[in-house]
Amino acid sequence: MTDAATTADHGGEPLESGDSVQVRCEVCTAPLTWDPQADALLCAYCDTATPVPRGEGTIVERTFEEAGEAARGLGLDMRVVTCGNCGARVAMGEVETSSNCVYCGSSQVLTQETNRNVIRPESIVPLAVSKDEVRAGFVKWIRGLWFRPSKLRHVEAFKAVGVYVPFWTYDSNVHSDWTADAGYYYYVNEWRNVRVNGRWVRRMERVRKVRWEPAFGARDDVYDDLLVNASRGVSVSLVSALGGFDTTALLPYKPEYLAGWRAEEYQRDLHDGWGTAQSRIEERQRARCGGDVPGDTHRRLDVRNRIFGVRWKHVLLPLWSLSYAFNGKTYTVLVNGQTGRVAGEAPYSWLKIALTVLAGVGVAAGIVATQG
Numbered sequence: 432m433t434d435a436a437t438t439a440d441h442g443g444e445p446l447e448s449g450d451s452v453q454v455r456c457e458v459c460t461a462p463l464t465w466d467p468q469a470d471a472l473l474c475a476y477c478d479t480a481t482p483v484p485r486g487e488g489t490i491v492e493r494t495f496e497e498a499g500e501a502a503r504g505l506g507l508d509m510r511v512v513t514c515g516n517c518g519a520r521v522a523m524g525e526v527e528t529s530s531n532c533v534y535c536g537s538s539q540v541l542t543q544e545t546n547r548n549v550i551r552p553e554s555i556v557p558l559a560v561s562k563d564e565v566r567a568g569f570v571k572w573i574r575g576l577w578f579r580p581s582k583l584r585h586v587e588a589f590k591a592v593g594v595y596v597p598f599w600t601y602d603s604n605v606h607s608d609w610t611a612d613a614g615y616y617y618y619v620n621e622w623r624n625v626r627v628n629g630r631w632v633r634r635m636e637r638v639r640k641v642r643w644e645p646a647f648g649a650r651d652d653v654y655d656d657l658l659v660n661a662s663r664g665v666s667v668s669l670v671s672a673l674g675g676f677d678t679t680a681l682l683p684y685k686p687e688y689l690a691g692w693r694a695e696e697y698q699r700d701l702h703d704g705w706g707t708a709q710s711r712i713e714e715r716q717r718a719r720c721g722g723d724v725p726g727d728t729h730r731r732l733d734v735r736n737r738i739f740g741v742r743w744k745h746v747l748l749p750l751w752s753l754s755y756a757f758n759g760k761t762y763t764v765l766v767n768g769q770t771g772r773v774a775g776e777a778p779y780s781w782l783k784i785a786l787t788v789l790a791g792v793g794v795a796a797g798i799v800a801t802q803g
Contacts, residue, residue: 454507454690457481462524464691467768468561472690483557488683490554492602492742498701501745502551505694506686511546515539519664520546520696521594522689533592533693533752534664536761549696550745554681557688558593558749558768565591565751565766572764572773578787580757580780589755593768595689595747596670597661597697599704600678604740605652607716610733613646613726641728648723652716658748659707663698665750666763672774673767676748680769684747694747701743712738 454463456474463481466473472481493501509522516537522545531538560568566587574584616639623636656678660670699707713736720734749768754761757778764775 454687462691463687465558465688466561467558468563470557472687483685483687485682488685490681490683490744492553492744494742495701495705498550501553503549504547504551505545505549505689506551506684507689509545509689509694511543511696512540513543514664515541517664518698519662520698521664521693522696523693524691532664533594534666534763536754536763546696550701552597552684552747553744555595555684555688555747556676556678556680556749556769557682558595558692560749560751560766560768560771562591562593562751564771565753568766568771568773569753569764572775573777576777578779578783579777583757583777586755586757589753589764591751591753591766593692593749593751595692595694596665596750597695598746598748599659599661599697599699599701599708600656600744600746601654601659601705601708602656602740602742603654603708603712603738605654605712605716606649606737606739607652607720608647608649608735609720609723610645610647610731611721611724611729612643612731613724614641614643614728614730616640616727617642643730644726646724646726646729648720650716650719650723652719654712657708657711659699659704661697661699661704661745662695664695665752666765669763669765669774669776670750673750673765674770674772676767676769678746681746689747697745701745705741705743709738712736 454472455461456463456477456479458479459474459477461474461476463472463474469480470482472483473479505522509524511520511522512532513520514532514535514537516539517532517535519532519534521533530540532540569589570587573586576583618637618639620635621638622633624631624633625636658676658678660667716736717732717734721729721732724732751766751768753764753766753775755764760778762776762778764773766773
């Protein structure tokens, strides 16, 4: 659970919806870009590095009733590209252009003004993986795939865009009461008809039985920074395969971290995200209560949850969105901008799969023939 640390800069007050930060070089006034390798804002023209002070600012976790008090907008002059295919709304710098969606590659994009009423992020994990590291990770990933076309190993050309993806985090306390039938295994000897070498014979077998007893209990749990993806464009399955993010590394949000990069506006609102979080909490509580039932097994588990003390915040987490072409088709790959972990789409070689299956059948047939 992340709480206030120090006062925010910009005069010690949070930015209001109309305020914006001009991220320009103090030496030559050219636009600056956040550079993961330099861990600073970098000028592409005179190479001046401008650090962004860390640890300054306040991360606020709010109740649902306090949602109206949250600051609005991203705090940076940006435009939005809306994808007509996947629905993503991705903000970029005023001078940038984009003819394709960063997620699905669709050319059905429309440039619009940013929604200045969106809730401002409370915190951010700055992009820490450079483009060179992305290239190395992509090449390693694609060469390590199984059952893929051999030519795929030689693919090195790809398009990569760094983008901050919106998430909601939720904290809550949960009290769960449960009842169930607890099952205890015991064994008895019984006469059974069994087939041995093609013939039916009657013999004594050890049989497992279950003794059922009523059981009940309660437990209390705390959820901290339960992440819910608020994006519409990014693949949920690919994000899940990236292994998650370390939210202890969250820093107070500063618009400067977005300089030169793209940031998606959330498409799943606060209450919709809470619905997903609540379902996950209830599912996890059911599993935890099931683990509390004594004995060897259980049945008729009934769990009643009381969720309270809910707080939330809006965060931005870094991804690299990649696309590469193979045999006339475009595939999507994501790279975790915090850890460098790669997850993506790739075609299968059905010939390799068929040959492997046939080889397995041949080995099994050989084993049967040997035993016969």
